[in-house]
Amino acid sequence: MATSIEQAEAPHNSYDTILTLDFGSQLTHLITRRLRELNVYSEMLPCTTKLSDLSWKPKGIILSGGPASVYEKDAPHADPAFFDFGVPILGICYGLQELAWRLGEDNVIAGTEREYGHADLVPQRHNSHVDRLFEGMHDGATQVWMSHGDKLGQLPDGFCTIATTQNSPYASIAHESKPIFGIQFHPEVTHTLRGTDILKNFAVGICGAQQNWKMTSFIDNEITRVRRLVGERGQVIGAVSGGVDSTVAAKLMKEAIGDRFHAVLVDNGVMRLNECQQVKETLVEHLGINLTIADASERFLSGLEGVVDPEKKRKFIGNTFIDIFEEEAIKIEKAAENTPNAGKVEWFLQGTLYPDVIESISYKGPSATIKTHHNVGGLPERMMNGQGLKLIEPLRELFKDEVRDLGRQLGIHEDLVMRHPFPGPGIAIRILGDVTPERVEIARKADHIFISMIKEAGVYNEISQAYAALDTNKAVGVMGDKRQEGYIIILRAVTTTDFMTAEAYKFDMDFLMKISRRIVNEVDGVSCVTYNTTSKPPATIEMQ
Ligand SMILES: Nc1ncnc2c1ncn2[C@@H]1O[C@H](COP(=O)(O)OP(=O)(O)OP(=O)(O)O)[C@@H](O)[C@H]1O
Numbered sequence: 178m179a180t181s182i183e184q185a186e187a188p189h190n191s192y193d194t195i196l197t198l199d200f201g202s203q204l205t206h207l208i209t210r211r212l213r214e215l216n217v218y219s220e221m222l223p224c225t226t227k228l229s230d231l232s233w234k235p236k237g238i239i240l241s242g243g244p245a246s247v248y249e250k251d252a253p254h255a256d257p258a259f260f261d262f263g264v265p266i267l268g269i270c271y272g273l274q275e276l277a278w279r280l281g282e283d284n285v286i287a288g289t290e291r292e293y294g295h296a297d298l299v300p301q302r303h304n305s306h307v308d309r310l311f312e313g314m315h316d317g318a319t320q321v322w323m324s325h326g327d328k329l330g331q332l333p334d335g336f337c338t339i340a341t342t343q344n345s346p347y348a349s350i351a352h353e354s355k356p357i358f359g360i361q362f363h364p365e366v367t368h369t370l371r372g373t374d375i376l377k378n379f380a381v382g383i384c385g386a387q388q389n390w391k392m393t394s395f396i397d398n399e400i401t402r403v404r405r406l407v408g409e410r411g412q413v414i415g416a417v418s419g420g421v422d423s424t425v426a427a428k429l430m431k432e433a434i435g436d437r438f439h440a441v442l443v444d445n446g447v448m449r450l451n452e453c454q455q456v457k458e459t460l461v462e463h464l465g466i467n468l469t470i471a472d473a474s475e476r477f478l479s480g481l482e483g484v485v486d487p488e489k490k491r492k493f494i495g496n497t498f499i500d501i502f503e504e505e506a507i508k509i510e511k512a513a514e515n516t517p518n519a520g521k522v523e524w525f526l527q528g529t530l531y532p533d534v535i536e537s538i539s540y541k542g543p544s545a546t547i548k549t550h551h552n553v554g555g556l557p558e559r560m561m562n563g564q565g566l567k568l569i570e571p572l573r574e575l576f577k578d579e580v581r582d583l584g585r586q587l588g589i590h591e592d593l594v595m596r597h598p599f600p601g602p603g604i605a606i607r608i609l610g611d612v613t614p615e616r617v618e619i620a621r622k623a624d625h626i627f628i629s630m631i632k633e634a635g636v637y638n639e640i641s642q643a644y645a646a647l648d649t650n651k652a653v654g655v656m657g658d659k660r661q662e663g664y665i666i667i668l669r670a671v672t673t674t675d676f677m678t679a680e681a682y683k684f685d686m687d688f689l690m691k692i693s694r695r696i697v698n699e700v701d702g703v704s705c706v707t708y709n710t711t712s713k714p715p716a717t718i719e720m721q
Pocket residue numbers: 415416417418419420421422423424441442443444445527528551553596597598599600601
């Protein structure tokens with residue numbers, strides 16, 4: 178439960194906020210993103226949220242798209258109280274159909290064909306308040322993106338048509354006197370060329386939201402919030418990996434409470450080459466963060482011996498992380514005895530981002546478990562129950578690129594800010610087969626060559642994530658006229674915006690061959706190198 182202080186300082190109390198009610202579309206979070214790109218703060222909540230659940234007043238409400246059909250028996254519907262609340266409403270796709278359906282069940286019908294893809298939208302001028310949604314766009318057709326099977330069969334009472342396409346006579350409608358609008362297309366996707374203008378017209382023009390959401394004010398607010406939450410003496414611990422999220426969260430804590438924040442890095446023996454050393458330099462020397470490195474590499478590597486099943490690897494690593502973290506928390510308390518920082522560690526810092534929050538609060542609920550992610554995601558629960566820790570999550574309202582922006586504002590070096598993500602279970606899930614110290618070393622060296630060459634070629638920032646994996650099957654090679662069996666290194670590099678879908682990066686073939694040559698020449702025990710070209714889906718980014 179959030180405390181009253183947390184609620185008072187929450188961004189929706191400090192910034193004009195547009196609320197998006199999520200009816201389960203894959204695209205809903207993009208609405209929130211686009212609005213924040215316009216510097217308008219926005220939050221997404223499940224469509225089952227009641228007006229009476231809200232402790233704050235949104236400036237406007239957006240009803241998202243969704244997979245259901247409004248006329249089905251168990252279709253989700255918005256709390257009717259929202260429609261009498263007096264704030265402007267914009268229905269998108271399912272949201273438009275919901276607006277029409279609640280005024281007459283015959284208003285929405287199943288179309289004879291799905292309409293999917295581009296359409297040319299022609300806005301119509303009425304010389305009344307309804308023109309505001311397409312303000313500045315009445316000079317001709319504009320390309321929009323559609324994805325629907327149902328449609329309006331007729332206009333609901335009190336509404337007029339404000340835009341049409343060839344297939345959709347009711348592509349956009351508006352209430353003649355109230356600020357209620359509906360659009361059949363999706364403004365949140367980039368295929369709708371003026372989508373951002375439409376969202377701006379709604380949020381700023383119609384709802385009157387101020388465009389004042391920016392990182393510097395977020396930092397000040399967050400530091401104040403953390404200080405009040407933790408009090409004069411409270412201590413906070415946090416697991417820090419050297420990745421962007423935990424580093425940014427740690428730096429924010431350092432700014433807020435100095436040395437009462439204790440960062441702990443667990444050396445699990447499957448980190449990248451020189452990683453612990455580098456993280457220490459960055460966190461301690463450059464950022465002045467109070468960091469303990471818990472060297473548990475032996476414990477992890479011996480526990481991983483003979484484990485082949487990827488899920489078993491992940492579970493073992495996740496559980497061992499918790500054990501070590503609990504031990505470290507107790508050590509920190511002991512070490513602080515008889516110092517000004519003495520006292521129980523009460524708080525636990527997590528680098529949770531908004532996409533994680535969305536996944537757990539979404540109307541659709543968490544998706545099927547493809548793999549056990551967020552190895553340390555289980556950490557707070559067990560630790561909070563066991564040790565009575567309370568959770569602190571300063572990044573829970575932010576998307577990854579916002580976290581990067583925040584990192585820059587906090588003075589974190591660009592190299593770290595743009596660092597590719599690295600999974601908690603590390604190289605262990607990049608070895609296809611059981612993990613041995615020799616194999617970790619080989620994968621680590623190959624990875625280091627690959628990443629260094631990508632950096633030297635100047636393409637690191639074009640790639641979202643890259644790494645080298647090791648296949649424990651051996652391939653036969655010929656080296657110095659002798660038969661030589663060696664492991665297979667699999668290179669993977671992807672581009673993605675949200676890590677939910679991804680494409681293989683298109684390297685120049687000569688460059689790939691150069692990488693391959695260096696790895697085989699410089700890393701003992703490797704006989705061949707391959708490049709994984711599969712996109713996600715059907716593959717995933719990590720291979721286990
Ligand atoms: N070796 C580690 N030692 C301590 N904590 C870790 C370690 N590896 C992962 N964690 C914890 O697990 C969390 C989740 O890892 P995740 O990789 O998603 O985030 P990150 O490492 O902070 O950033 P990035 O996504 O850029 O790698 C981290 O924020 C950190 O709290």
